[in-house]
Amino acid sequence: MSSIAFTKMHGLGNDFVVLDGRARPLAIGATEARAIADRRTGVGCDQVLILEPATNGTADLFMRIRNSDGGEVEACGNGTRCVAALVMGETDANYVRIETMAGVLEAQTTQSGLVSVDMGPASTDWRQIPLAWKVDTLHLSIGAGVLSDPVAVNVGNPHAVFFVDDVEAVPLAELGPELECHDLYPERTNVEAAQIIGDGRIRLRVWERGAGITRACGSGACATAAAAHLRGLTGRRVEVMLDGGPLTIEWQDDDRVMMTGPAAISFSGLLNPVLLSGAEAAL
Numbered sequence: 247m248s249s250i251a252f253t254k255m256h257g258l259g260n261d262f263v264v265l266d267g268r269a270r271p272l273a274i275g276a277t278e279a280r281a282i283a284d285r286r287t288g289v290g291c292d293q294v295l296i297l298e299p300a301t302n303g304t305a306d307l308f309m310r311i312r313n314s315d316g317g318e319v320e321a322c323g324n325g326t327r328c329v330a331a332l333v334m335g336e337t338d339a340n341y342v343r344i345e346t347m348a349g350v351l352e353a354q355t356t357q358s359g360l361v362s363v364d365m366g367p368a369s370t371d372w373r374q375i376p377l378a379w380k381v382d383t384l385h386l387s388i389g390a391g392v393l394s395d396p397v398a399v400n401v402g403n404p405h406a407v408f409f410v411d412d413v414e415a416v417p418l419a420e421l422g423p424e425l426e427c428h429d430l431y432p433e434r435t436n437v438e439a440a441q442i443i444g445d446g447r448i449r450l451r452v453w454e455r456g457a458g459i460t461r462a463c464g465s466g467a468c469a470t471a472a473a474a475h476l477r478g479l480t481g482r483r484v485e486v487m488l489d490g491g492p493l494t495i496e497w498q499d500d501d502r503v504m505m506t507g508p509a510a511i512s513f514s515g516l517l518n519p520v521l522l523s524g525a526e527a528a529l
Contacts, residue, residue: 249516252282253332254289257324257509259461259490263291264332265517267298268307276316278522283314288521292457295325297333305345307333313456321348321402323464323505327361330354331509348402362506365465368401368472368497375400378432384476388428390421393439397473401503403455404435405469409477413441413449422453436463440470442479449487461490468503471495 250272253264263282265272274282279294281287296310309329311322326344330353333342340355353363369375370383375398377383383398386406393416396406406425410416416439425437437453450470452463467486474480475497483496493507 249519250522251514252289252517253514254291254512255328255332255510256512257327257462257464257490257507258488258493260293260324260463261291261512262293262295262325262328263289264295264297264329267296271298272296274310274312276312276318279312280314280316281521282517283312283316289515289517292454292460293319293322293325295322295329297329300345302345302350305343305350307342308345311346313454314458315456317456319347319403319456321346321351321365321465323363323365323401323466323468324462324507324509325464326351326353326363326365327464327505327507328509330363331361332511346402351402356506359508360506361509362504363464365401365468365503365505367501368399368468368503370397370399370472370476372398375404376432378430381430386430388425388430390424392416393421393425393437397476398435399469399472401465401468401472403465404431404433405438405466405473406431406435407438407440407470407473409440409442409474409479411441413439413451416451418451418453418459422459426453426455436466436469438463438466438470438473440474442474443487446480446484447487448474448480448484451489462488462493462507464493464505464507467493467495468497468505472497472503 452466
């Protein structure tokens, strides 16, 4: 096995290892992803993103997403921004269409140098989230500790958004794992603790499904913006303050959610074949 080139990127501290398999297929399964994501013995990241040829004729590429636990997921907002910035930089383009398991996402650069992604529609239909049974998705009767009465939203992946008075006081590392695996969510869920901190501003902390607490979560910010508007707490355009910094989210009248924020390259390098061969040996 030869070395594999990678690019380490992040969106507000939500970090990724990006692998390019467009020209040469890469066999990166759950075990290999865990080895790469390990912060002690691998490169370290929240998600591993594998670029592949598009299967949809309208897209420029396909982005496969694996969380640090190796599980494959449908969508990643910050990861989409990072890959969009990387791919647009290859050709000096200002627009790209990225295919994911959640559908084709369109991204473009803004005049201020940020990246804006159309994350698609936000859904509160219990079947689309999905939930295990029919419930009022604006007021779920689940909770743990100080977290209760969440909103269920799907923005390419499932979310449970809890509104609290003091988000910093929430023991998210303790409550997140319990809520992520609640029986109501057959595919598990991302868990958001959100606090309205002003007119059009939300403070947000996120426990990501399969990754734990991350410094930012793009789809989580989108889900929270939609939930806040549905609860009558904000308008359709908000600034979401995450641990890593702000994202601007706009839930448009056509139901599509626009997310705008930065993307950055940290460094690039080569994966030692021993890392991945060791992962194979562990199978």
